[in-house]
Amino acid sequence: MIPVSLPLATGAVLFALGVFGVLVRRNAIVIFMCIELMLNAVNLTLVGLSSQLKSVDGPIFVMFVMAVAAAEAAVGLAIIIALYRRKQTVDVSHFNILKG
């Protein structure tokens, strides 16, 4: 039996790496990949806990997270394309039009 701390620790490390990537990278597509990584780390935590509790709710929630991730990926990549059409770049340091 896999100890429950193992998937939880892996999920925490993957989530932290995703946060780190979002904070340090300037390419909008890579930032987007890091968001997917964070969603994935949460999925791992859900499956690990539900495996420990012998419940079916974790996999169900993972399916909903996947639906949200799919919708988010479609809309987010469309936003990136729209931004690229405007500025001819995907570097987020050029997108400061909302700055007051």
Add this chain to the structure above:
Amino acid sequence: MTIAFYLASAVAIAATIMVITRRNVVHALLYLILSLLAVALMFFALGAPFIAALEVMVYAGAIMVLFVFVIMMLNLGPAGVAQERAWLPPRMFVGPAILAAILLADLLVLLAGNPASAGQPQVVAPKAVSLALYGPYLLAVELASLLLLAGLVGAYHLGRREPKKEND
């Protein structure tokens, strides 16, 4: 079982570190696919084979194709071909190939293991998942379908070209 999980976990963390350190988007994408496959293997080891299959199909399949599509779309023109050649030299595939070989060996070990042994976690079968989905979680399934429809419409609206201003 635990060793296989440790191995997949190490591959996932290594691939994730490579994702956030590669300067090239396509290289980062290669490692991201590996990270997702490693997480799918962990799902398998944790006794959720259905979710593992979904992870490979939805994440490593559909969403990654979307990423590849957008990356290629943003590099149109004759300069894009030369750039692509410079982006993906054959030696670039060595790192992902090694990590993928580790994952493959891991998966074979997992599949060869006796499923009736005491070390195996309880497996959540696809039937149990679907019974719960269309039983107590039916409303949530409907909401997810609404969300996907909204995402579809939103992506179409954001992605279409601006219409000409002649009708204004």
